[in-house]
Amino acid sequence: MSSAIPRIAVDAMGSDLGPEEVVAGVRAALKEDRSAMEIIVVGNEEVLTPLVVKYSLMRDRRVKVYHAGEVIEMSEKPIQAIKTKKDASMLRAIEMVKIGMADATLSCGNTGALMAAGTLKLRPMNGIERPALGSIIPGKKKNFIMIDVGASPDPKPDSLLDNGILGANYARVALGVKNPRVGLLCNGTEDGKGNVLTQRAHKLFKENDLLLNYGGLLEGFNIFDGDFDVVVCDGFTGNVVLKSMEGAVVLLKDLIKEEVKRNFIRMLGMWIAKGTFKSLKKRLPVEKFAGAPLLGLNGLVVKAHGGSNRKQIAGALQIAIRCLRMDMNRRISEDIEKVRQVKAE
């Protein structure tokens, strides 16, 4: 699957901020990492060539432009879009992975279309029913992986076990944890808690605890405590939880800002204390976590937020490069093979 030099096909057209931001992100990533790699910028050549010139990437041998004439818009229905727009930049980028022209795809485009096209064209690995989106979340003492944050809203219990294996491999690569501790997100930690799905998955995890370091159930309260490196859930719950937590943090930030602006004394105090918030930003480097790989496919697909800025694009590219350099997908398929053998016995 992986060649010596990582090659990434970047869908440059799907971003909410337009192709320029994507090209700027590619440049930022290449500036930070001077090693050998290949970035294939996929999209309308007429639009992309001037941008590649503008960002001084014309002479960088690591960058190539590949033409694709169509774009899948955010508002389009996934299945319909991938059926009708055969020449869409997103599809072309994924096809490159399929035919071996690239090792990974990065896209900020329509999530549903990316998942559908990724699954359809690259197929899930042998033994995996559905892929899962893994996201790095900043915690109090250390970061952790939440998986699935939106790929499969109605998985079977077996898929949650797969998510544990996929997430553990991603934690090794993205967080550098040797033996990631996996937990199952639940509405309580006592036996008998959970919905039917988590109860069954909990049982499966306990039966397969030789294959991964399973730490049991965890509650939302404890998600940031650092006790778990991988938090497993279904794609519906993960998506709603991730977005709600973001909503809560934005609420708090907005309320603090509003209250500070109410009078001059508060503004003065906050100005004096501004180092606090600068350090806080450094401790929560969200732009580095903007890419979420769609794990469990024969080939790497990384999804970045639709509204990712150049820093976030660069962060997502670095995630993709890291996954390729550490040969994550080979490790995942080896782990999945072990599970299949255990189940077959």
Place this chain on the structure above:
Amino acid sequence: MSSAIPRIAVDAMGSDLGPEEVVAGVRAALKEDRSAMEIIVVGNEEVLTPLVVKYSLMRDRRVKVYHAGEVIEMSEKPIQAIKTKKDASMLRAIEMVKIGMADATLSCGNTGALMAAGTLKLRPMNGIERPALGSIIPGKKKNFIMIDVGASPDPKPDSLLDNGILGANYARVALGVKNPRVGLLCNGTEDGKGNVLTQRAHKLFKENDLLLNYGGLLEGFNIFDGDFDVVVCDGFTGNVVLKSMEGAVVLLKDLIKEEVKRNFIRMLGMWIAKGTFKSLKKRLPVEKFAGAPLLGLNGLVVKAHGGSNRKQIAGALQIAIRCLRMDMNRRISEDIEKVRQVKAE
């Protein structure tokens, strides 16, 4: 169900902070509200009588002590506990509602046991399959109700519609909103998003939009925007989301505190700006929202956090009193009756 004077049976034994905190909470509530009511403090008389004396409630005619010899502990298995501990304070308090000695029960005890005992002894209203926990959540511009936050982890689509009706009635009573706008929490707002449960519930809501003001799907990002007065979800998702949001807010608070303590300048600045955080606390008066009614039963059961302090107990009591004074349960059963008629047609 409701008499002219609200009578509340308070389970004084189930709190993590012990019965004294509950008695202190009763006193705080009575001090704030001087009108006619009756609070029956249920639990071990030998423990409670000295506390009632200590908090000068002996001569308050509104307070009575009722003896119950057993306590259901937090760690006990719900069904087993309610089967074996017939004289538990929680069960006695619920029985009082059943036989008409009280109009509502308040307990900080074992949630599972409270739900099981409430459902078993009071029974769901005609037309309701399972009760739901409704919680008030502070938002940016206004507060909203989230329902269900933990009673039914695996509801059917019909139950989510019921949650909408229960939540709308609770929003009228607790938030004073005349025509509450109801939304369904989902992993996206486009048609086709959601798991099977939310997709089916969304369809049901649209079919029954004459009965309630249904505003459609909403995402976690938008939960605090103030567009919805009632956010409907299943009890598993609601519980996990609520606790994760709390976890995120605590994380942010802890990180800010840590960063402030790093140097003197920051501490000085924050001291000057301290009014910000005082105002913030006033805008997010969490102690007032500590009680979550178990809605949809023939009788009112209010759950307070296990670790509620006296202010939170008083807040939960006020919620119970408000529900009784506004005859919420009668309104709910009228609404449920309308739905049943529509479904029968």
